[in-house]
Amino acid sequence: MITWIRGGNLVDPVKGTVEQVDVIVENGKISRMLPPGVFQEEGPGISRIEASGRMVVPGLIDMHVHLREPGHEYKETIASGARAAAAGGYTAIACMPNTAPPNDCRAVTEFILEQAGRAGWVRVYPIAAISKGQAGETLTDFGELKAAGAVGVSDDGFPVVNSELMRRALEYASFYGLRVISHCEDRGLSGNGVMHEGVVSTRIGLAGIPDASEDIMVYREIALSRLTGRPVHIAHVSTAGSVDLIRRAKKKGIRVTAETAPHYFTLDHRRVIGYDTLAKVNPPLRSPEDVEAIKAGLREGVIDAIATDHAPHSSLEKEVEFDRAAFGMIGLQTALPLTLQLVRDRVLGLAEAIGKLSWAGATILGVPGGRLVEGGNADLAVIDLDYEYPFEADRILSKSKNSPFIGEVLKGIAELTMVGGKVVWEKR
Amino acid sequence: MVAQYERPSCLIEGKGVFFEESAVTKFEHKDLLGMGPLSVPEINLILDTAESLKAISARDIKKVPTLRGKSVVNFFYEPSTRTRISFDVAAKQLSADTLSLSATTSSMVKGETLLDTARNLQAMRPDLIVLRHPSSGAPHMLAKEVEAGIINAGDGINEHPTQALLDLYTIREKLGRIHGVKVVIIGDISHSRVARSNIIGLTKMGAEVTVSGPPTMMPVGIESLGVRVTPDPAQAVQGKDVVMLLRIQLERQSKVLFPSMREYASFFGLTTEMLQGANEGAIVMHPGPLNRGVEITPEVADGPYSVILDQVANGVAVRMAVLYLLIGGAKGDNVDQGR
Numbered sequence: 001m002i003t004w005i006r007g008g009n010l011v012d013p014v015k016g017t018v019e020q021v022d023v024i025v026e027n028g029k030i031s032r033m034l035p036p037g038v039f040q041e042e043g044p045g046i047s048r049i050e051a052s053g054r055m056v057v058p059g060l061i062d063m064h065v066h067l068r069e070p071g072h073e074y075k076e077t078i079a080s081g082a083r084a085a086a087a088g089g090y091t092a093i094a095c096m097p098n099t100a101p102p103n104d105c106r107a108v109t110e111f112i113l114e115q116a117g118r119a120g121w122v123r124v125y126p127i128a129a130i131s132k133g134q135a136g137e138t139l140t141d142f143g144e145l146k147a148a149g150a151v152g153v154s155d156d157g158f159p160v161v162n163s164e165l166m167r168r169a170l171e172y173a174s175f176y177g178l179r180v181i182s183h184c185e186d187r188g189l190s191g192n193g194v195m196h197e198g199v200v201s202t203r204i205g206l207a208g209i210p211d212a213s214e215d216i217m218v219y220r221e222i223a224l225s226r227l228t229g230r231p232v233h234i235a236h237v238s239t240a241g242s243v244d245l246i247r248r249a250k251k252k253g254i255r256v257t258a259e260t261a262p263h264y265f266t267l268d269h270r271r272v273i274g275y276d277t278l279a280k281v282n283p284p285l286r287s288p289e290d291v292e293a294i295k296a297g298l299r300e301g302v303i304d305a306i307a308t309d310h311a312p313h314s315s316l317e318k319e320v321e322f323d324r325a326a327f328g329m330i331g332l333q334t335a336l337p338l339t340l341q342l343v344r345d346r347v348l349g350l351a352e353a354i355g356k357l358s359w360a361g362a363t364i365l366g367v368p369g370g371r372l373v374e375g376g377n378a379d380l381a382v383i384d385l386d387y388e389y390p391f392e393a394d395r396i397l398s399k400s401k402n403s404p405f406i407g408e409v410l411k412g413i414a415e416l417t418m419v420g421g422k423v424v425w426e427k428r
Numbered sequence: 429m430v431a432q433y434e435r436p437s438c439l440i441e442g443k444g445v446f447f448e449e450s451a452v453t454k455f456e457h458k459d460l461l462g463m464g465p466l467s468v469p470e471i472n473l474i475l476d477t478a479e480s481l482k483a484i485s486a487r488d489i490k491k492v493p494t495l496r497g498k499s500v501v502n503f504f505y506e507p508s509t510r511t512r513i514s515f516d517v518a519a520k521q522l523s524a525d526t527l528s529l530s531a532t533t534s535s536m537v538k539g540e541t542l543l544d545t546a547r548n549l550q551a552m553r554p555d556l557i558v559l560r561h562p563s564s565g566a567p568h569m570l571a572k573e574v575e576a577g578i579i580n581a582g583d584g585i586n587e588h589p590t591q592a593l594l595d596l597y598t599i600r601e602k603l604g605r606i607h608g609v610k611v612v613i614i615g616d617i618s619h620s621r622v623a624r625s626n627i628i629g630l631t632k633m634g635a636e637v638t639v640s641g642p643p644t645m646m647p648v649g650i651e652s653l654g655v656r657v658t659p660d661p662a663q664a665v666q667g668k669d670v671v672m673l674l675r676i677q678l679e680r681q682s683k684v685l686f687p688s689m690r691e692y693a694s695f696f697g698l699t700t701e702m703l704q705g706a707n708e709g710a711i712v713m714h715p716g717p718l719n720r721g722v723e724i725t726p727e728v729a730d731g732p733y734s735v736i737l738d739q740v741a742n743g744v745a746v747r748m749a750v751l752y753l754l755i756g757g758a759k760g761d762n763v764d765q766g767r
Contacts, residue, residue, distance in 0.1 A: 199649035205564040205586025205624055208648070275565030319543055321563030323584065 001045055002026050003421065007036055008051025008382060013058065013355025014371050023056060025378040028421035033374055051382050054415060057354045058372050059091025059379035060336065061361035064156075064181075064235055064259060064307035066328070067124075069115060070108065071100025076312035076399045078112060079119035081332070084397040086425035088332040089414030091379035092123040092369055094361070096156040097134065104129035104140045109148040121424050123379070125151040125367055127181065130169045134158040139169060146176040151365045154181035156235060161187070163220060170230040179365055181233045184217035184242070185283065194323050196269040196284040204273055206322065209284050215241035222249040222256055231255035233364055236309050238264045238283035240293030247302045257364050258297075259305040262331060262338035263404070265294045271404060275322045278404040281311070282327035295347045298356065305360035308335045312400030330398045334405050340385060340412035378421040381414045389413065455753040459571045459578040462587040463628040471633060475597050477749035478742070484521055485744055494756050495524035501549060502528045504560040504581070510716050510740065511581050511591070515558050518747035522756065527554070542566060543573055550574040555755045559583070577754045585619045591715050592625035594746040596633060598739050599670055602711050607634035610707070612664045614696065615674025615723055616645040616685070622715045623674055627653050640664035641696060644685040661696050666705040671733075672713045673698055673723045693722045700727050711735045
């Protein structure tokens, strides 16, 4: 059985090229990549996917999602999250450990992988906890977790307070090739804050989370990375201060990588006016100046990756008073169009943008994919850059509908997503 | 829901017209959520209406039938004596039926969400819900969900618009104007809904506002609201017409914001001495309840500058005005009909 993806423009984030190529898929792998017109075979064994006028891109890889299973299946399951990912053009997602119980032991990692296998849809890579119970006290069994299938460690959402523990995590994780991912937040400084501390929080009377709450921890992780010589990855960068710190660290050759999420380059704290809990997220939507700094960070390569921080919450957590509402927003089906806006705004080139959504995550986590090559997995997406549509709730495949982009007109969509040669998603 | 306002021309016998011909006579809001959405003419309309209504409290029979058949729910998620009673008296003097709910008597203690409680209340079709809630934005959320008008009686650290309105009323009553009046607000500006509403209302009405207090209690970018910051209270009081104090709330502040009540009192408490620098005829205001000996010395609280009890009295009149403007004024009505 051969699948012939015909006439599409193939985006290669490594070479930075966009060129017309026919992609031939056999046995789940890309067997050949040919200039148009070369491949002419026809017959019952060949199925054809017309991609002319479309972009054929490496399957997107999201290095930061919350799938809520086990424990909070009413918000999302591994299956529903993986399906939303497929619809968003993703072929692989890495899920954070803050489930109930948290992914801090082999049994939970194996359970996640089993559920993901059952669900199909996309590849799921578990990220395990740094500390047992995400309590910040003792390290989890990194070796055993790695053997079970974990690709990284993070206490996402419960930042490691003890710097010595973080240091040991960086050192110990490097032995197993596990990337340490840090949610940078000084919880003491964040206090009871619910939005960015600034003129808007002052005006509408909500407790603020200062930008320094993030910057302080970003600096600590950079210092520990320098001290240990081990790599560290900074999750969801939201402040101009963080961008500046990471820029300087990279110049000095410190092994720091970073991601941001689409909402941090699309929305700012003014979106919270009116107390819309859909705009409540941690780190919070920052000032317009921060948004510009994030874009600059992406353009300069200071920020390596775009991840969603897909965080499903049901109406139980969101249809409540603003300060009682949960932090977080979903993002798997909006990341691609929002990132393509950066291309239209000339912040990023197309190949660069796709690279931040795919190749970057693959290299940082050390997982396959992120680039389409002969002999590689046929994990890819066919993208229509020009398709415009109102993003309505009924389009959302995630179990939770907590998106601040509902009602917005988005441009760009995954028409088809293929994982291991199998079409897992087709836009109707 | 649009309340149409007719000038209450026969409110006080012997006095006719209270409004200039150019003044607005309509109040087209469903809710009163904050000072932000109010225009200057609308604020003037509320104050003028309050002035007309204030006389009712002075009568032998303190009741007019204006809101007969209307129902007002006082829904207080936070303890409150003054505001709650003030709204209750205001509604009763206008003959509205009132119903009081508190966090302890409502189903909230049984785990019901604010929205569910509100939807249940809505099913009983009240005309107005007066909400006091510890979360900023709670009345805004409610206003989107229910048909009844919502009056924000204090939401978290956001706003307390009827307090600002009664303060504006008191300033106008005592000083004859608001425009150009120099006001200083002293205390925890960060966590005070009274400060926030007053800053918005006073600057809108053309007053010059200075805020003062420990730097730990000063929100970032407060200047963006059009105020000046003078941390030293003695200096801040200089040349002011109005000194407005805020209650220092132990229950809201952790010890991080100030080390002790004693230290606050000795550096930020308002004394008679400090008032020497204020303008002639300056007034001292406080939203209550007082912490005597903390933000204000007893001498000042009970002294000639103090208009604290006038504020309380004016609170009833201003709240009557707000109730009336939101749900009272069907065309052709006037406040004193049937008397």
